[in-house]
Amino acid sequence: MAVSRMKKNHTAYLFVLPALLGCLLFTVYPVGYVIYLSLLSWDLISPDKIFVGLDNYKNLLTSPEFQRVLLNSFTYMVVTVAISISVALLLAVWLNKRTKLHSFVQTSIFTPHIISLVSVAMLWMWIMDPEYGLLNYILSWLGGPRLLWLDSPDTALLSVMIVGIWKVIGYNVLILVAGLQSIPSYIYESAKLDMANKLTTFFKITIPLLSPTLFFLFIVNVTSSFQVFDSVRVMTQGGPVNSTNVLVHWIYQTGFEFYRIGEAATGSVFLFIIVALATFANFKLLASKVHYQ
Amino acid sequence: MATSLEKIRSSKVILPKESHWIRKLIKTLSMGKGIENISLVVLSLLFIFPFLWMATTSFKTLPETMLFPPALFPKEWMFENYGEAWRSGPFPTYLLNSIFIAIAIIILQFAVIIPAAYAFAKKQFKGSNVLFGLILLGLMIPTQVTFLPIYLLFSKMGLINTPAALILPFASSSFGIFLLTQNFKQIPNEIIEAAKLDKASEFQIILKILLPIAKPAILTFALFSFIAHWNDYFWVLTMTNSDAIRTLPVGIVNLKDTESIKSWHIIMAGNMILVAPILFIYTLASKHIKSAFTYSGIK
Numbered sequence A: 001m002a003v004s005r006m007k008k009n010h011t012a013y014l015f016v017l018p019a020l021l022g023c024l025l026f027t028v029y030p031v032g033y034v035i036y037l038s039l040l041s042w043d044l045i046s047p048d049k050i051f052v053g054l055d056n057y058k059n060l061l062t063s064p065e066f067q068r069v070l071l072n073s074f075t076y077m078v079v080t081v082a083i084s085i086s087v088a089l090l091l092a093v094w095l096n097k098r099t100k101l102h103s104f105v106q107t108s109i110f111t112p113h114i115i116s117l118v119s120v121a122m123l124w125m126w127i128m129d130p131e132y133g134l135l136n137y138i139l140s141w142l143g144g145p146r147l148l149w150l151d152s153p154d155t156a157l158l159s160v161m162i163v164g165i166w167k168v169i170g171y172n173v174l175i176l177v178a179g180l181q182s183i184p185s186y187i188y189e190s191a192k193l194d195m196a197n198k199l200t201t202f203f204k205i206t207i208p209l210l211s212p213t214l215f216f217l218f219i220v221n222v223t224s225s226f227q228v229f230d231s232v233r234v235m236t237q238g239g240p241v242n243s244t245n246v247l248v249h250w251i252y253q254t255g256f257e258f259y260r261i262g263e264a265a266t267g268s269v270f271l272f273i274i275v276a277l278a279t280f281a282n283f284k285l286l287a288s289k290v291h292y293q
Numbered sequence B: 001m002a003t004s005l006e007k008i009r010s011s012k013v014i015l016p017k018e019s020h021w022i023r024k025l026i027k028t029l030s031m032g033k034g035i036e037n038i039s040l041v042v043l044s045l046l047f048i049f050p051f052l053w054m055a056t057t058s059f060k061t062l063p064e065t066m067l068f069p070p071a072l073f074p075k076e077w078m079f080e081n082y083g084e085a086w087r088s089g090p091f092p093t094y095l096l097n098s099i100f101i102a103i104a105i106i107i108l109q110f111a112v113i114i115p116a117a118y119a120f121a122k123k124q125f126k127g128s129n130v131l132f133g134l135i136l137l138g139l140m141i142p143t144q145v146t147f148l149p150i151y152l153l154f155s156k157m158g159l160i161n162t163p164a165a166l167i168l169p170f171a172s173s174s175f176g177i178f179l180l181t182q183n184f185k186q187i188p189n190e191i192i193e194a195a196k197l198d199k200a201s202e203f204q205i206i207l208k209i210l211l212p213i214a215k216p217a218i219l220t221f222a223l224f225s226f227i228a229h230w231n232d233y234f235w236v237l238t239m240t241n242s243d244a245i246r247t248l249p250v251g252i253v254n255l256k257d258t259e260s261i262k263s264w265h266i267i268m269a270g271n272m273i274l275v276a277p278i279l280f281i282y283t284l285a286s287k288h289i290k291s292a293f294t295y296s297g298i299k
Helices: A002-037 A055-062 A064-095 A100-114 A117-127 A134-141 A156-181 A185-193 A198-226 A230-235 A247-257 A261-287 B004-009 B017-030 B033-057 B080-087 B091-122 B128-140 B143-156 B163-170 B174-185 B189-197 B202-213 B215-230 B234-239 B248-258 B264-295
Strands: none
Touching: A002 A261, A002 B091, A002 B128, A002 B143, A002 B163, A002 B174, A055 A064, A055 A261, A064 A100, A064 A156, A064 A198, A064 A247, A064 A261, A100 A156, A100 B033, A100 B264, A117 A134, A117 A156, A117 A230, A117 B033, A117 B248, A117 B264, A156 A198, A156 A230, A156 B264, A185 A198, A198 A261, A230 A247, A230 B248, A247 A261, A247 B143, A247 B234, A261 B128, A261 B143, B033 B264, B080 B091, B080 B264, B091 B128, B091 B163, B091 B174, B091 B202, B091 B215, B091 B248, B128 B174, B143 B163, B143 B234, B163 B234, B174 B215, B189 B202, B202 B215, B215 B264, B234 B248, B248 B264
């Protein structure tokens, strides 16, 4: 009996071994290694890796360029998450009906999400072209000014944010509709019996019951907004004048174009801390407000 | 005898059954549903129209792309644009690599994830909770944090520019393990016990019991994984610098970068090559794809 139980255990360990190896090699080890790298000054080519302790951290936090990068990243996160979740919520409530048309609209809104961000970015570069783009044409047709979009430091980040929002909103709507559909209809019926109007129902019933879904959506949206790279690389390469340089793009440039490995690693550690903090903050702040049925 | 006009006014006229739809239409429009339906169509256009715009632009000539106001349709459908985009770089290589890498990743993922999920879901072993937690931790650590150290590691091992660099890191997908573990957990233990009494091997249990029941989840994950890796730009960009191994997204960006005047018609043609397969799959299996992404919302 004991032998067969041990055999059972061995099989289990054998079964999880490849997954575990992958996890250790590609998740745990890199985090440790990148922390070690952030304490060095190294240009990738020379064999000298100089230990500089926390100098990289100090230098970056006091450099205006990196401060701008952090500011860009946070701005991007706040604006895209706020707009893409609130608009998605309104759309989800509107689209939460089982007609063919509503289903078709949901499918259409989701389309940008499954297309490569590279293609989405190029498509919008074309649409936002200051001279021949569709967007300026529509603006001029509505009587507005022709904007420079990606070419001006004042509007470039906004342009990249528009692309990010357009791409993610369909995903948010999908998740929210699924969340809405898990709310049993008898709750709405009893609300109607209590003469609750649409607004009260929305704020006092729908949103609390939707809070697990909203909570999940916040985490996913916030963490993925800090990971944005493709659109920035394709559309602006961080410019003009650093106005769209976000954290991941900065890490890539610093490591792969300027070969400042220590600094790039430091940026990666910052990214790791931010993502971890965002996840924990979401857990602490919103978990207490999450209402489970 | 009331006139027909009076009859209609008194609303007691019974329309013949064939024109029942007229009544429905009038009812719909007058109840404001017409406005809602029109706004719904406008909303979906907001998300679909840009792709149509991409498609029609891909057939235009260069002067046509520089028209202001923009021309909706090209005068002539320039299929040559696709030829030019295709020839601008080693596109057959890019396409083959995209297909090969995406499929190889999925196959390896199945080989790694399915046994692991089986063990976590159905087997009791010491430390299983800790190990499962460790694997879930991977969900919180983005590739944008790990790419630099992994690049250096692969560089030391001489694996840069090899398929291994593009495939191995994704084998132990935390999301896949999580998804399948939850799924396998729902399979009743009795079925597995019965199979064991029949002297079934672990391999047979997996193949004949677990896989058929979990087929929706497995299909879901495969779709999700295929789309993610077909579309991937960042990882391929960082782990490779040789055209021989690079995939379509990198190729398309190179196309954009090498076009001296912004030849949007060629660039859009190139993008259509990247986008069309996914759009095609999407029109066939939109429900499956949507449920693939909703699954990631299930705790």
